[in-house]
Amino acid sequence: MADDDAVLLDIDGPIATVTLNRPDRLNAWSWEMGMALTQRMETIAAERDVRVVVLKGAGRSFCAGIDLKPDVRDRIVGRSPAEKVLNYYHRYRGSHRRTQGIEAIPQPIVVALHGHCLGAGFEIAMLADIRLAAEGTVFGCPEVKIGVAIDCGLDLRLAQEVGPSWAKWMTLTARRFDAALAHRLGLVQEVHPADALFAKAHELAAEIACERAARRCRRRSARSTCSPTRGSTTRSASRR
């Protein structure tokens, strides 16, 4: 069941703004938030007048990673450890279909990152086409420190964006790094003062939105040629 308030959608002309909205928990990632984000993106995909998406987080951070609730393991049941593993596996595969669905929407996604961009938040950021960050944004893959595996392809996407060695540096050490390094590696395309970030993201979105047909064609082309992880998704997705 999705939490309707966990992810907000505002459509203003050709620009859809999607906001992760659990600011009291630094937008910590939960199952409900994943479902809500998927629903919002499906809505946008069906909106023919929306030409570009801005994705951002409410409050002090974009997303501080997975919500570390004590009861997280109780949400998947099974009569034996093996059955639990199988049930978890199928749940992860459902998450994969949802993240690939987000990647496959026809509109380009511009993500505006600030505060924390960790773990699951980093996974979501890497689904975007263009990433902007505020000065002071902290990036990282803390999974190894809390005993979980990266589970939605972040390491593969990182390897393809920045190369295998940097991807290993990030995922095997769980070191945090700043927006300056993220920019130098090409993970983010622009870095701005925090108070200007969202305005800059909308400025960029407006620029992208101004040439509808051409931009859509370019996005399809750019994704198929520039984003190897998106190849199968792009080919199988229904396109307008």
Next chain:
Amino acid sequence: MFADQGLDDALRFEAMNAAVGFVSEDLVEGFAAGREKRSARFEGK
């Protein structure tokens, strides 16, 4: 690392690793350590 694999193969592999990890006792310790902002004491269980 899965740089030489397709995304879906990599995701299947990740899902299986993640699923096994999620039923471990170390996951409980890892989450507790994260909440308490301390280093986890994993025991391989």
